[in-house]
Amino acid sequence: MNDDLNVELIGDRLKGKIVALCVTGGIASVEAVKLIRHFRREGAEVNVYATPEALKFIGQAALEWAAAKPIVVELSGLAEHICTEDVVTIAPATINTVNAIAAGLASNAVTTLVASAIGQKTPVLIAATGHLSLYENPIFQRNLEQLPEIAPCVRFIDPQKEEGKAKMADALNILDETIQIA
16 A cells, blocks of 8 residues: 555554445535544544435545545445445535434435445434534424434434534544444
C-alpha cells in the first residue's frame, strides 16, 4: 500500500472491526475525511458509502484517500448493500436521509445499507444535521423519537445547536460513540 494511505495507530479500540461510514449531502460532509482517519487510527477497516448529494460537498477522491479504498456511491451486482460491517455510522445524516430511513426507504447506497443493517440488528449511529428550522420540524422530531423505538439498534448523537443550525457533533465525539456501540 502507498505510504501516503497509511495511518499511525493511536489505539486499538476498533481493532478487528469494520465500520461503515455513510456520508450524506450537507456541508458537514467535509468532516468525513477526518472521521475516517480517526476510525482507522483506532484500528478499524472503513467502508465508505456516500450519496450523490454528498459528493457535491466533498470529492470522491478525498474519501477514497482517507479510507485507502474505493467508496460505494451506486449499488452494483456486488451486493454492497448487504451489511457485513460491525457498525454503521451516518455522519452527517441529512433530514432527508433520516426521514427516508424512518419510512423504511432504500433508495440509494446509504439507505439500502442501513435497511440491511437494521434488519440484521447491526448497531447504527446517526449524527443528524441541518438548518435548525428543518431539524425542529415536528415530523422529523417524531422520526428521531420513534426510530429507536422501532429499531432498537439505532442510536442518535445530538448535534450542536448554534448559529441557527443543528451542526454535526465533533468527530471525536462521533468516534467515541461509534466505539461504544461497535
